[in-house]
Amino acid sequence: MTLLTVENLTLEFDTDEGRITAVNNISFEVNSGEVLGIVGESGSGKSVTAKSVMQLNPSNSVYSSETKILLEVDGESVDVLALRGGKELRTVRGGSVSMIFQEPMASFAPAITIGAQMVEQLLLHKKISKAEAIKISIEMLDKVGISDADKRFKQYAFELSGGMRQRAMIAMALSTNPKLLIADEPTTALDVTIQAQVLDLMKDLVVEFNMGIIFITHDLGVIAQTADRVAVMYLGELVEQGSVRQVLKNPTHPYTQGLINALPKLDDLDAPLTPVPGDIPSPLERPPGCVFHTRCALAEPRCSESIPQMTNHGEGHSAACFVTAEKAEAL
Amino acid sequence: MNKKPIISCRDLSVHFPIGGGLFERKQFVRAVNNVNLSIPQGSFFGLVGESGSGKTTLGRAFLRAVPITHGEINYSDGEKDYDLVDLPKKQLKEFRKRAQLIFQDPYAALSPRMTIRDIIAEPLEVMNLTSSREETDELVREMAHKCRLNLEHLRRFPHAFSGGQRQRISIARSLVSNPRFVVADESVAALDVSIQADVLNLLKSLQSELGSTYLFISHDLSVVAHICDMVAVMYLGQLIEVAPTRELFSAPRHPYTQALLSSIPNLDPDHQSDAQKLKGEIPSPTNPPSGCKFHTRCHYVVEHCKVVEPLLEHPESSHDVACHRWEELMNIKEIPVANLA
Structure with a gap:
């Protein structure tokens, strides 16, 4: 059952330096009893994407008119962005949707x-x-x-x-008893041995409560061991989406490939570490066309001119890249 | 690697007093307890452990940046020898020219009000290593170039740089005085994965180019596995295993090292970890358990472990372990092992 539908989510922040695009036109779904992993580096927009489901973004955030966030609550579809005021918002803030944050010390009131x-x-x-x-x-x-x-x-x-x-x-x-749990880097502040315990606990709870979970992390290993499906984000764009096996074993977007190659792997100590060249551009200077073209080894002239759309690679696996889409078609 | 150690310590302990108010009993945090370790010259030496294991304190003790409770630390790089525990102030200053620290957080480590040139030049000026501004500039430019920063970058302020670039600036500052011994404390922990590989490669190539010795402190075992020649594993202020990287990762001997390795989430979704999950958490260093410090979480604990503290043994010359039962355990069970292709 589809629990959450996010369509064409575009989110901008009004700042002194102008409008900054945090998330650009992304769509995804979460089903009950499913863990959707959102992976991305700092500044990729993964946290603000999840927070928009609870309307937790600051007051200077502007959603585009095409943005639709629909949550199934007791057989009814709730338009999350139309909720106003404390009482209505309680449905998505702690009622049907709950959130776990990265730093548990900061999320509990210290004096209560x-x-x-x-x-x-x-x-x-x-x-x-x-x-x-x-x-x-x-x-x-x-x-x-x-x-x-x-x-x-x-x-x-x-x-x-x-x-x-x-x-x-x-x-x-x-x-x-929330229907949807948002976990924003829930194990990042923990040591590996403790992380393993907490991940095990979360896996058991999904089964027991039949919730949907949005699991945000930068750690691909954690995603591999917990998520059913994965969405990869880069600079506010969704660049690849699919089942965890499709995305991690057969990555299609050059960014996902680069991320996996840059990771030190324990089972092959001789493999060289291949960094993704260059730095993540500032959100103030979003590259035109494909946002990743400034760091991409496969970039062609058209990549800086037009924005690639999500191409289906079969069975729910899709990626937004001109070059790899053509390669896949040629096969 | 039978080179002479650049730094070695014997029975090194660093205890920090806490409490001790008017009516309180004074207690001690035993951050580092009776550590014996030698770091061979020219090596890239890894030190891993969970938070609270004392790895940072040990790194700082080697730089004489924390007061030493007892024990010996000797530094010897072939040109100069220092007894670090008993070091007069003047000699301490000289030693500081030979040893440097690279910090974890590149956002906190750079003064926002100094240009990159001034940041990198500061160690040279403070330590009076150069005789003229031209000489300083020359050295700064040379080191900046090695860290892939260009002349244009040197005029800017830190806010204009991304995390990876800042860490390269921080590295340039630490290495500009040509230290022989460098402590890199979680130097890539704050960086994104796509940038982290770049900084690791840079550190490694600078090490072989400048021939210095690195103590690389990290909680990330996969990073350590890729960059270090030797690794020491720390738990609650003590070393529990020291071995060449490959041996440690292919045949870990201490149950803690084994648990640590099997806790790392595998990138392959089909690889269900047969992990021996550890129960509980690292005990408090103010009140460490008796006997083997790990016995409260160990799956193979026997009565003996609770009473007698195992010492770091040298079963072979190169792979040390502090466990009463390691030999026995190697024979009776299958241990998850990293395949070395």
């Missing part, structure tokens, strides 16, 4: 106990008594693998370790 924060949001979203909210919260903490949940419930964020905080964050995000 973990439990009080969990209860507060439950009371906002559900018509239940405080005693029930407390019970649900403690059960959730227990479910995410926090030992002595009733003791932790009364503690403050600083009393928990990094991995524990991220577990508590997940417990809090899931206690309202």
Whole structure:
């Protein structure tokens, strides 16, 4: 079942230096029980894309008139961008959609106990008594693998370790039974051994709650182990989309290929590290045509003149590149 | 690699006092505890560990940038020898000309009010290494060129540069005084993947060109595997395994190293990690466990491990491990191994 449909999302920021395009005309879908990974480097627009689903972008953001974000809630289709005011927005902020952030220390209020924060949001979203909210919260903490949940419930964020905080964050995000979970770099601040634990937990929870998840990360290895489908972003554009196997084993866009080649791999220590040449352009100076042409080894004159559209490479695998699309057709 | 060590330490400990108010008992964070290590001259030496393992403190101890609680550190680059623990101020200044640090965050490490030329020239001026402005400029230009910065770049301020370029500026500044020993502390951790490879290649080529020795501190094992000749793994202030890179990654001996390796998410979606997932988290360095520091998270712990602390052994000359049971474990189970093609 399609849970979230994003169509032609274009997002610009009004700044003193003029309008900056953060996301340009991207479309994707998320189904229930599916993990969509969004990969990209800093400045690629992956976070603002996810935040627009909750209308969390700052007040200077401008959505284009073609932008459509539709969320299925109880059989009805909700136009997310039309929601106004606290009460309406609660549907997408913590109600049907929850978010986990990168830095769990920064997402908990430091002077309020973990439990009080969990209860507060439950009371906002559900018509239940405080005693029930407390019970649900403690059960959730227990479910995410926090030992002595009733003791932790009364503690403050600083009393928990990094991995524990991220577990508590997940417990809090899931206690309202959201349909869609947005996880923005949820394991980036954690050590690898703790990251492995948190990823395992998230995988189990998807199955149990049958949610859709948007998993944002810059780490292709994490994507490979968690996502079902992947969307690769570069400078606000969606450059490639497909199942995790298609995209990682048979990357079609030169940027995805470059990203994979630049990654140090443990199973081949002799392979040279091949950087993607050049730097990510500033969003103030977006290259014309294909945004990647300034760093692309396959670039041709037409790449700087017109914008390549997404070409279908079969079974939901698509990429936005003139050159590789023609090559695929010739085969 | 049987070269003489450029830096070696014996029983090195760095403890930081915390607490100790009027009614509080004074406690110590045992950031580095009884470490013995030799870094061969001319090597690219990796130091890995999770956050809180003490890798940064150990790197800084080698630069005498933290107070040493006890132990010995000796520096010897063939021209000069220093006893780093007992170093008079004047000699410390001389030593600082020979050792440098490259920082993690290229956004925080460069003064926004200085031009790139002034940033790179500063070490030369502070240490009085040049006699005239022309000589300084010459050296700055030469180093900037090596780090792929052009003359135009030297007149600008840091805000005009991207993360990768800033890190190259930061590297140029650290290397302009031609240090013999460089500590690179998480120097690529803040960079994007597509840029990271470029900076790693640059570091490696500058090392072989200038013939200096690097201590490369990182939490990213795949990066270390690609760039370093030797690797030391740290856990809770102690070294638990030291080996040539290939040996460490193809046949890790310590259960912690094995768990660390198997926790790295594989790029192949079909490769379901048979990972031995570690339980729990790294204990607090104020109150480390008794016996083997790793016993609280180890799958193969026996009573002996909880009581007696294993020392870093030298089973063969080159692959050291601090585990009571490593030999036994090598025989009884299959360990996930990186295939070396």
